[in-house]
Amino acid sequence: MRSNYRRHFLYAGILVVVFTLVIQWVLDLSLPLPDIQGSAQSAAIDNLIGQHVWLIAGAGALVLVIMGYSIVAFRARPGDEDEEGDYFHGHSGLEIAWTVIPLIVVTIYGVIGVQVLAQVTAPQDNEMTVEVEGLQWSWRFAYPEHGEFQTVEMVVPVNRPLLLSMSAVDVLHSFWVVEWRVKQDLVPGITTELRVTPTEVGEFQLRCAELCGLRHAYMLADVRVVSQEDFDAWIDEQLE
Amino acid sequence: MLMQLGLTRGLIYQAAGTVLGMVVTMVWRLLAGMPLWDQEVVFVVGGLVGGFAFMWGVGAIDDWLEWCRGKATPLVHGPPRDKPAWTRYFSTDYNHKVIGIQYSVTSLLMLMIGGSFALIFRAELAQADLQFLGMGMYNKLIGLHGWAVIAAILLGVGGMANYLVPLMIGAEDMAFPRLNAFAFWINVPGGLLLLASAFLGGFDAGWTAYPPLSTQGSVGYQFLFLAIYFVGLSSILGSLNLLVTILTMRPKGMDLFRIPIFCWAVLATSLIQLTATQAIGTAFLMGLSERALGMGFFDPEGGGNPILFQHIFWFYSHPAVYVFVLPGLGIISELLPVFSRKPLFGYRWIALSSLAIALVGFLVWGHHMFTSGYSPYLRVPFMVATLLVAVPTGVKFFSWVATMWGGRLRFPTPMLFTLGAISVFLLGGLTGPILATVASDLYLHDTYFVVGHFHATLFGGFVFPFCAAIYFWFPKITGRMYNEALGKLHFYIMTPAFWLMSIGQMTVGTMGMRRRIVDYDPTLGGGLVEARHLETTIAAFLIGLSILIMIYNLVTSAEIGVRAPANPWRSRSPEWQIPSPVPEHSFAAPLQVVGEPYDYGLEEEYVVMDESQAGHAQAH
Incomplete structure (x- = not known):
């Protein structure tokens, strides 16, 4: 053999x-x-x-x-019943x-x-900070560079590097938009960061990816990626 | 009759001890001027006292109590004199073969309980939307499934190690038989506390029990923490016993590179268990005292940090994965040469690769935490360390296929399960590096892909090898053969079903489905996610069915199976050179090592009995 x-x-x-x-x-x-x-x-x-x-x-x-x-x-073929394999035990x-x-x-x-x-x-030039807050079982967003307001949907301009500055109110949560791929936990008492640059205009869903209690499966938020003009208009709307 | 069983006494003592502990705590609180009822403290003390009361009731500490009173107690072997022989399996018995069977049967029982929990929520997941299972119930079942099967795996590992190690090295028994019995029985109150936690509101943070969710949930968490404390104590004591047995009780001439390879796997496993189990004890003790005593270890308000828990938890729970799989990989290495009729390829490399996996396993815990928010500088070292695990694991795979190469392979049920184990563990192993690599893990972490990955690892590393071991040593244990046709039926249902289930889990994961959710978005994966879930659920039920076939096979064959010869597999290992079933005193005479364990194809034996010293073993 x-x-x-x-x-x-x-x-x-x-x-x-x-x-x-x-x-x-x-x-x-x-x-x-x-x-x-x-x-x-x-x-x-x-x-x-x-x-x-x-x-x-x-x-x-x-x-x-x-x-x-x-x-x-x-494999042992019929008639091989008592036959042993080739003898070698290492190399x-x-x-x-x-x-x-x-x-x-x-x-x-x-x-x-x-x-x-x-x-x-990698950090990018021209990053826009969005503050993300997770709590059982919803999300809040703030745009410190654009004024004092909070929203329950996340609206961001396309092709603008984002620095998400995130915190949790009660328990662990995790920020995940499937289409953006990356995810990051939110931890009570600590600010965590996530960098992401949305490149596709559209409506997506933010889903909590860290088990956070009863309604974890439904801890969702709408995410809208819009053009810069639409974003500016939306900001103005929020500031009114 | 029932009252003569140690188990019954233990259960009664545990119930009484729990109540007693609770009452004493309440009286003490009253005397100290505190409100009578604080469920956290009262249930913790009750559970703790109940657990130790069980050990007293079952008789696992009888001899030690006698020693405290200055009395010597001889180590009595054999079935109890005044009771039927079967009662020894339900009472404290010091024979390692009895204890090995106690471990294994309890393991199968827990495996079926834990598996049934999974079938409940798999049925729920067969369709999107909420069907019959509430959100809260779902969140509790996933954690309960996790811990029940982990306990089952630890018990199964203990079962294989306790039954086989002394037989394989020709030892009369384990080094510390009383400690051995204690280490088994402590699992029973532990397992009961785990299941009882469901009646105290359960634990809804998954098996990982991350705070702050776990420090806020119902009092069921305290029973979980206590349960794992008891089960962990069993791991530590059991591994100590196995280490001493392997290192000191080998016969003359059996140096460490001549022991059956399974013992190497147990050696590596025991090193992990002896040194890492304390970490989960610490993590859960901190959780327990944060809840009961208000210590703020993980509470930012009290100066604590939730991520601290994750570090301590995974410092055990990652190495623990190797506790689950290394013995199974040892079974694969043990069985392949027998059915390939060829020496084990690269014995030393396989032996040392177990140690290498065990050691590297201590340096990789942070790969569970890439998205946790710990310092980003930790990500790369943990990624590199984790990728390194692939190297010793690869050595095992290549050595296994080289063992088969050029053999004369035959395929009775144990061999089929061995081959199934290799293929399934390969799937689990190869889906590891993609999760170990930080950037891809940022996508895959906390998705169903991870669920697919670790189920493949644990089925390939434990469930398949455990089945192989059960079929393989069944004739040695019972003296009868199992039913080959039913054994093959089990294999040919379970293996394709498992592949379907595991791939299905990975598929819905890459589609973007999170893990631990009761309901999912049916539009994921272009609307195909629901179909994959239905397949996965069907596959899971098929696996359950196949396990029932095995149980039926084992139970009936033990009664009516064909009488087994002493060595039906023509194995060279010591346990096959003695009669089946193994007599009370396994070896009639001390072993003499005259050859190598896996020299299939050579005439000379591995071990022979030194007949000139027959009877010596019993006298000892």
């Missing part, structure tokens, strides 16, 4: 490549991200998730194919290889991860 390993490795290798593509395709279908990339952060995060799907597909195919191949090629070179190579791969993914993190959290 040992002499045939070269042939087995060849077949398994081809299957690993094929299955990497198949699994990647299946995962793309199974893990659908929201169609709308509503913020400057969305595309970077979606790309990062896409790169991780390739990692899942590649590593998954490697293990599943070799396992599946062994199940088929190395230091291989073990070192599959320690070092994954180490390199995760390092690469780590570096990519740090870069994307820096990109999606």
